[in-house]
Amino acid sequence: MCRRIFRLIGVQLAVLWMAQLSMVQAQEHPKLILTKAGVERIRAELGTVPLFDASLERMQADVDAEIAMGIDTPIPRDYSGGYTHERHKRNFLMLQKAGVLYQILQDEKYARYVRDMLFQYEAMYKDLPIHPKERSYARGKLFWQCLNDSNWLVYVSQAYDCIYEWLSAGERQQLETNLFRPFADFISIENPQFFNRIHNHSTWGNAAVGMIGLVMGDEELVERALYGIKDDGLKAAERDDDGGLIRMEGQKAGFLANLDEPFSPDGYYTEGPYYQRYASYPFLLMAVGLQNIRPEMQIFAHKDSVLLKSVYALINLSDADGEFFPLNDAQKGMSYYSRELVSAVNIAYHYGEKDPELLSIAKKQGRVLLTDSGLSVALGLREDKSLPFEKSSVNLTDGAEGKEGGIAVLRRDDLELVFKYTAQGLSHGHYDKLSYMLYDRGQDILQDYGMARFVNIEQKGGGNYLKENTSWAKQSIAHNTLIQNETSHFDGRYETGSKHHSELYFYDTSNKEIQVVSAKERNAYPGTELHRTIALIAEEGYDHPIVLDILKVEAEGDNQYDLPFHFMGQLMEANFQYETPAALEAFGTKNGYQHLYLEGYGTPSGINTQLSWYRSGRFYTLITTSEAEDELLFTRLGADDPEFNLRRDAAFMVRRKGHPSTVFASIIEPHGSYSPVSEIAVKAESKIKALKILYSDREYLVVGVEDQTGNRSVFLMVLDDADKTKEHKLIINNTEYAWTGPYYYLKSKQ
Template identity: 65%
Template sequence: MIVLKLKSITISLLLNVFTILLVFNVQAQNHPKLNLTKAGVAKIRAELGKVPLFDASLAVIKEEVDAEIALGIFVPIPKDFSGGYTHERHKRNFLILQKAGVLFQILEDEKYAIYIRDMFMAYAELYPKLPVHPQERSYARGKLFWQCLNDSNWLVYTSQAYDCIYDWLSKKERKHLEKKLFIPFANFISEGNPQFFNRVHNHSTWGNVAVGMIALVMDNDDLLQKALYGLKTDNLEVGMKDNDGGFIKVEGQKVGFFANLDEPFSPDGYYTEGPYYQRYAMYPFLIFAQALQNVKPEFKIFEYKDSVLLKSVTTLINLSDSDGNFFPINDGQKGMSYYSRELVTALDIAYLFGGENPELLSIAEKQGKVTVDDAGLEVALGLKEGKALPFIKKSLELTDGPKGDQGGLAIIRKDGLELVFKYAAQGLSHGHYDKLSYSLYTNGNELVQDYGLARFVNIEQKGGGNYLKENTTWAKQTIAHNTLVQDETSHFKGEYEIGSQFASKKYFLDISNPNIQIASAKEINAYKGTELHRTMAMIKDESLTYPYVLDIMRVTSDSVHQYDLPFYYLGQLMQTNFKYNSPKVLQQLGEKNGYQHLFEEGKAKISQENSTLNWMSNDKFYTLTAITAENDEIIFTRIGANDPEFNLRRDPGMIIRKKGVKDALFVSIIEPHGTYSPVSEFAVNAYSAIDKMTVLLNDEAYTVIEIRFKNETSKVIAIANLDNSENSKHKLTIADTIYQWSGPYYSK
């Protein structure tokens, strides 16, 4: 009996041990699981050689990674800013490591796993010995890079590589790497830099996601909680500034990944910092969302905040011109587009988890590549199967603010003309002081520009690739934008603390009629005691070849001021209908608030009712026709004064100035109207079709404008300045003509 009992116990113990080992083995063999999955890898292997775009994308990264493996492993002691050797080497390393992990999983070639392991071991040897980075410019210095932001980039990408070789590594190797590298790295980004980690900003998004990604690989719930909800700390200084002019956590403010979803995104998927930084943040947002969906599906992350992450991808595409370049709202580098690696990743993930929107496939087709993972395969299959439909960019409004109640953007499109009218919130530390500003594009070319940022990203010889001082002294200042400046002072005095409290208010928007699309907004906080009310309309007249843009800026104040309305056209001045004087020696226009960076190239005292500027850009003719009054001034400017290092572009501009008045009305039309062929040397329709513009009425309640054309047709636009109700009825009699309508505006 005893023997049998012992045998029974022995068998039972053996079975239990076997079960434990089996469970442990299943748990240990659950990688990759972030953005590549076991099922996804199996499907990819089965489809190799059958899906052209995927195969081509795989071949590109294989060639790139093989070349790096042949060169060897380099993990230099960090010393440089952006663009310098050590910075770019460590950046190159994390990009290659992520791609090598993908190749190992798909091709099952151990050389890629060996390369990743050896690179990680080199970092595990280096990292514990590193002090903070020697460059002292950042508010949160990293170790591998000059700022924690770039350290976070490194960990986001390398977490994916670690996931891909996790099961291939021995338990001893994993323990060593986690103890010496990954856990200290995650703790340094978070606990070691709460002023970086506990924020609502694209910086902290990268930090949160870096910690979250490595937490998911290691099944480390403590790190995951930090990533999702931030650090539990109460010792942060309220209102402490960073070097961007932004702020770290204010007591009571939510932090962590979910807070960075809740606060910067509007319900429409617009990211308050602007499209340039939305593009930058989309990679961590979407890559972590995909990983969470695969590992922690209970979070239902793609349903969070009414699927805001999925909306944000299509929103970002709509924030680009016809060539795919993002509008440079706030701090934005021109030329950044949806061809960037961040948008390739975001689009592929949005397609996989957002119901396989066929319109996204047409953008992927233009991008010409896919991510080499589960999402990329589905996109490539969709294209192979002919599922793509055109992504048609239409006129739309994008609200700003977490609840969509902090102003927004109106993007109005017609026949290749694109108007971007901004009445948004400040945009956090990357925001500009440019309430009610606008920019204008035609077929992908800038016509009336927003300057964007003053920075040469990752070009070492220009300030280490970082923001230049001119970003503050010029690019953020109001005079750098196409909006009104009072007394040569920027909106909110150029102070972030004030500007971040307010947003402009939409007055009305109507884009339902393709022949007149109109947006109107008010700003009452930029200048104390002054209200700005701007209405912009894109109008298509059957008698004209192209649509034109009407701009009505109405200013009312409780005291006398000087008002400047700049206009930054791009191209070559052809002709004006007024005489101006050009100085022999160029002088700066003013002393501060951006005026110190403008040369005065010419000045005119205006006496006529209409002033015109005719210019040519990309072999097309345009005319600005403005209603002017006696004693108005027109000033021709050129950017670049007080810029000894040539950090600013030498672009032209024109300012309409009204001096010594309380209230003012600026009315103008921008009219595309002709072309020039350098080959045939013929100019067609080189002159404006407008004969005269007149203010029929401008009082507290109404502003009425008449436009007369040379073809003897005319158009009248009326704005109800105090009543924006769609149901209100209006009736005016002007010079024996009765104007009667319902709603906030009239057009006929």
């Protein structure tokens, strides 16, 4: 009995000691992203970890150059790309770096630089009015929108943490009273329409308030950041700069809600990889701060470790060159070489399972964070633990519970096919259900336009979204999907699109010779069901895998259907006659059609239409089934674009009229090569002779492919039952086919 009592007392004392130790550690600085123990380890390893040392050298050179130039905190006046905007952005980046350098090098010039700049901001902020530019739904003070003000505070909170103990108590009180607390209140309480929503904007705001709260030991700010503002007075009718609703009925707010709602269990972020990349910085940096200061929250285990999964999702949503697929609003060319992904990879490695495949991405990035996690990565590379990151086919669900569609990426050899059947994607979503993109060796062959915006280029709309983002980039015609009666999906209405999502029919990559994804969309047009199935087929006899695309439409009444193919490259030839107009005119009047010129038009010459083009050393041929009355159209962007905001990209379109229901079957075949050095074209002609729809009703759909040597293959599909165990039998042209599951592919035979 006595032993039990002593043991209990011992446990209680141990718990009390750990709690006291935790409180002591919580008062130490740095504690947010860097830790005291981490800094000591970094200092001990200096000069022995090549990638860390190189990153430190680059950062020191960058900050030293800024210190030599002097501090400038101008009165704000510009949009993105303007001097004051870029100066304040540069300032917060330099403040964060200088704080880190002070901790690692113990050189007080960096602490003085941070202090002096912070006090310049303190002197100006208390009398600073709202930013003079009036475009944003939530105007900032330092910047034209609260989003950028939040960027500032996320970075500056790290700098403040690094020099916290170097400052006097009076200096800290002055900064917190006149700058940091008012700043946090402004982007939260004074702008609930920005702070209290589910959106990447709010994630930045939540993290900004939370991180400065963690540094200051301000529990009220931290709770506000985690759970949002109660009784914010917001109405569902309020909209943001992109036309999206600020608040959906019953929606929660705060950092944890932004972690729970936009992420699927697979780590896919509903706004798409471009904004997932952007939001990954505040998500992960705030998480590190919580892990260091509130370890009991186990933030990296939250929602089955969704933050760590999100890093893998991002990498898997990049092409062979590391550039993110431009789903929804996205600037083409953004990649995992960005500073946000350097942070993401470092943090995922350090707080995850020390995955050696992440080290190969870090090695490509060529730099690390100068933090505990960055040192872990650099040490792993020093010890040669890196393994290649193997990107294979993947299907990522969308929606908080993974039940709102998703993204499938089929990969084989050099080809990557990206099939989108997601939810709307919040205000950055596009109206492109069942669309797809095709990449070959990192080059887009069938493209998604991305967004109409020149980020941080002042000459183009102050670096903000252009009106063409709404009138073109978001519209259905800007994507490789079906358009009914020249009207975008959901009539281009955000409220309608936000209520619906496409549904996966099946996804199967168990056989690497044929990988298939199939999904249905029942709400894009009233009374219409779209069912699209795409297969990536690697078969003997072809130079490269081919893409089989089957799109079945079931509708009511006679409709017009347009199926565009936004091909990239130089047109080689077509197997039909076409005319070119003497003068270019706009193809339509609305829903994106007003931005298209009609450059050519013709009709099919047979049961198949073929179009070939060349891009980056390889040829591509589109073969699609045709009906006699189809219209074959060549279009090019540029109409109704007086400021030349749009690229002059081309597209080929099949238009079919007078059908309630129909089937479009197509193949894209990569083949051959061309060398501009030898000037020799090899295998420039397609190997495919014919593509036929052999059978179609409400239960089954069968297509056949014949190559130039007479080999034939057949793809059979069940349209209304995806049960993998169900047996099927079908007789076509006196040939019986029997199989199990939703599809069957019979390889080529003569």
